[in-house]
Amino acid sequence: MISVVILGAGNVATHLFKGFEKTDEVSVVQWYNRSLAAIKPYNHLVAITDDLKALKDADVYIIAVSDDVISELSSQLPFDDKLVVHTSGSASVYDLDMKLKRGVLYPLQSFSKAAELDFANVPICIETIDKACFPILKKLAKSLGSPIKRINSDQRRVLHLAAVFVNNFTNQLYRIGHEITESEGAEFDLLKPLILETANKIQDMSPFKAQTGPAKRNDKKTIKKHLKQLENEHHKAVYKLLTESIQRTHGRKKL
Amino acid sequence: MISVVILGAGNVATHLFKGFEKTDEVSVVQWYNRSLAAIKPYNHLVAITDDLKALKDADVYIIAVSDDVISELSSQLPFDDKLVVHTSGSASVYDLDMKLKRGVLYPLQSFSKAAELDFANVPICIETIDKACFPILKKLAKSLGSPIKRINSDQRRVLHLAAVFVNNFTNQLYRIGHEITESEGAEFDLLKPLILETANKIQDMSPFKAQTGPAKRNDKKTIKKHLKQLENEHHKAVYKLLTESIQRTHGRKKL
Secondary structure (H helix, E strand, O other): OEEEEEEOOOHHHHHHHHHHHOOOOEEEEEEEOOOHHHOHHHOOOOOEEOOHHHOOOOOEEEEOOOHHHHHHHHHOOOOOOOEEEEOOOOOOHHHOOOOOEEEEEEEOOOOOOOOOOOHHHOOEEEEEOOHHHHHHHHHHHHHOOOOEEEOOHHHHHHHHHHHHHHHHHHHHHHHHHHHHHHHOOOOHHHHHHHHHHHHHHOOOOOHHHHOOOHHHHOOHHHHHHHHHHOOOHHHHHHHHHHHHHHHHHOOOOOO | OEEEEEEOOOHHHHHHHHHHHOOOOEEEEEEEOOOHHHOHHHOOOOOEEOOHHHOOOOOEEEEOOOHHHHHHHHHOOOOOOOEEEEOOOOOOHHHOOOOOEEEEEEEOOOOOOOOOOOHHHOOEEEEEOOHHHHHHHHHHHHHOOOOEEEOOHHHHHHHHHHHHHHHHHHHHHHHHHHHHHHHOOOOHHHHHHHHHHHHHHOOOOOHHHHOOOHHHHOOHHHHHHHHHHOOOHHHHHHHHHHHHHHHHHOOOOOO
């Protein structure tokens, strides 16, 4: 049985708590947050505290707070030489105070507070400074049912950056699709099956092979028609840049 | 029983043929293509021809060819006043010869030749010039199990344009994610669950509400870090423009 203390009360902290609650291999012995209000609803399930000096003994301390405060929080921990990990995609493992055994448990997924999360769909990327710390973090991640990958800092940072492209930026393309359809009273809902299919397709085909459409075909007539059709200058700029991007990838001439 | 002749041998034509083959409500009485080779494999299932003058009588003729040749092909049809539809998202219904009863059956999905297609995930957008032609096209689309939507030309064109954003451009973001991860020896596969979740999320939440990440939070430190991290100037340009796009949508200041 691995004992864990969670620090922080955001989406990642909350989902980790709920995930660990479901396993027999991990016991969350305490939940810390700067303000008790956020974790009070879990009072009946776990000991809660807002006092770092009152932290209980545990095998692993998981700091799931915003990047900016990881360093400060870790330096305030009232002990040395215990295993402390953060969960950030972009913060360095060295942001943790050097008096500690340091590591990272980076769950590569988009966390919403409301939605139930199946950790089978959340790859957990593990980094440790000391190799000896890896097995216990692996056990921890495995207990959630997550796929596990050992990675280094550069790989983690690059995954976090790529995640911005495939998650935040993709979602913004959905938003633009929403704006475009609504401007003509068409239903965005009609695009939802296509959106799912686009994501499904690359599960077992490379995005390179999966590409279709006017930019890939270098269908100048349609591209011109689309640019004329777009009234919003900003939408036009996105159309141009991503068309150019596709043509770079597929060896077509520029616009 | 609705009798149909299919003209063309691309992905849409082929999937429509296979779809109609599964229903009892539609009979494909003939399949035409300029070159017989492409449809020869279906010889045992349907009468095939490469001769427009030999076209059989049918309730509906479905022209599923590239946009450029719809007009020409429709003007070569050796009959007047029959119901002829094309399947294009961007061609006008008026591209069909005016001697005909004209309509459009636009399946809003990404068609790959190989993959099996479930028409339940393919909304079919129907347009007709003459209202009287709508019911038979509706029956045709329903027989495939597709959701059906009556739309006008403007709505169809706008859906086709929005589809480029949510399908082709989104896929290009996946491609950039692939390039970025590979450059550091990280695994693109680790991003696949996130890609699926991003598409799933907006099935019942607006893309506006679903947005997260540094651009939405106006987290300048992370944005700066990411821009520094990106070595490829083109990736940088995409990062900047889509970050700006998110900040426009969410009322943040520009970069």
